[in-house]
Amino acid sequence: MDTSKVYLNLKASRTPGPQRASPPCLPPDACQCPRSHRWALKLSCAGLILLLLTLIGMSVLVRVLIQKPSIEKCSVCIQENITKKADSPAKLSCSRDWLLHRDKCIHFSQDSHIWKRGLADCATKGATFLLIRDQEELSFIKDSANAKGTTFWLGLYYTLRDKKWKWVNGSTLSSHGLQITGEAKKDSCAAVSKNKVFSDACASHNMWICQKEPKLVSETVCNDS
Numbered sequence: 001m002d003t004s005k006v007y008l009n010l011k012a013s014r015t016p017g018p019q020r021a022s023p024p025c026l027p028p029d030a031c032q033c034p035r036s037h038r039w040a041l042k043l044s045c046a047g048l049i050l051l052l053l054t055l056i057g058m059s060v061l062v063r064v065l066i067q068k069p070s071i072e073k074c075s076v077c078i079q080e081n082i083t084k085k086a087d088s089p090a091k092l093s094c095s096r097d098w099l100l101h102r103d104k105c106i107h108f109s110q111d112s113h114i115w116k117r118g119l120a121d122c123a124t125k126g127a128t129f130l131l132i133r134d135q136e137e138l139s140f141i142k143d144s145a146n147a148k149g150t151t152f153w154l155g156l157y158y159t160l161r162d163k164k165w166k167w168v169n170g171s172t173l174s175s176h177g178l179q180i181t182g183e184a185k186k187d188s189c190a191a192v193s194k195n196k197v198f199s200d201a202c203a204s205h206n207m208w209i210c211q212k213e214p215k216l217v218s219e220t221v222c223n224d225s
């Protein structure tokens with residue numbers, strides 16, 4: 001009696017239970033399945049897009065990383081080519097009456113005049129007054145002055161306002177540069193003789209030296225555009 005009652009009670013409590021629970025539970029269950037599928041789809045889609053974006057980003061990064069060194073390499077190449085051109089005198093040439101020395105064309109004037117005339121004459125030749133770069137160039141010029149037995153104006157003058165020697169390119173003479181003998185005063189210009197660079201009155205008459213860039217002649221090795 002008791003058991004059957006319990007059984008009945010169980011049955012009674014069981015059957016209405018699921019029946020009551022399932023009607024509100026089933027429709028959400030039926031919905032949840034596709035919904036979770038949709039979520040999975042969305043998630044995988046987002047994942048794919050993310051993967052694509054990272055791939056694009058990485059490829060851009062790789063391209064930038066590859067290009068940078070190649071650009072640097074290129075400029076190094078160009079630099080190398082420039083120095084190669086400068087080192088090889090066979091490719092450099094000067095016009096008549098000009099002397100090639102290293103990578104400069106040098107012209108010694110025929111007549112002598114005041115410093116300003118020399119400055120103007122170099123300008124009309126598409127050149128500038130000589131600027132001495134280093135000791136080697138100075139020795140070369142001194143030797144030339146010795147061989148010609150004369151003195152030459154350089155592109156170097158004294159400015160009373162700054163109390164400094166200035167090259168005609170606008171730079172001041174560095175303290176460890178040329179040594180100039182003689183007094184530097186108003187209207188002093190620098191001239192070079194066989195054994196020294198000295199201060200002379202700009203109104204004195206000396207020969208002068210002009211310099212300009214050489215031309216590149218050989219087209220077989222480098223095709224400059």
Ligand SMILES: *[C@@H]1O[C@H](CO)[C@@H](O)[C@H](O)[C@H]1NC(C)=O
Nearest residue numbers: 074075077078080081221222
């Ligand atoms: C440098 O010169 C060589 C030939 O002399 C040429 O093949 C090369 O392309 C040049 N490089 C650059 C960057 O101009």
Ligand SMILES: *[C@@H]1O[C@H](CO)[C@@H](O)[C@H](O)[C@H]1NC(C)=O
Nearest residue numbers: 131132133134167169170171
């Ligand atoms: C001007 O020429 C002097 C002598 O060669 C050189 O030391 C200096 O660097 C040059 N300055 C410029 C701006 O080219």
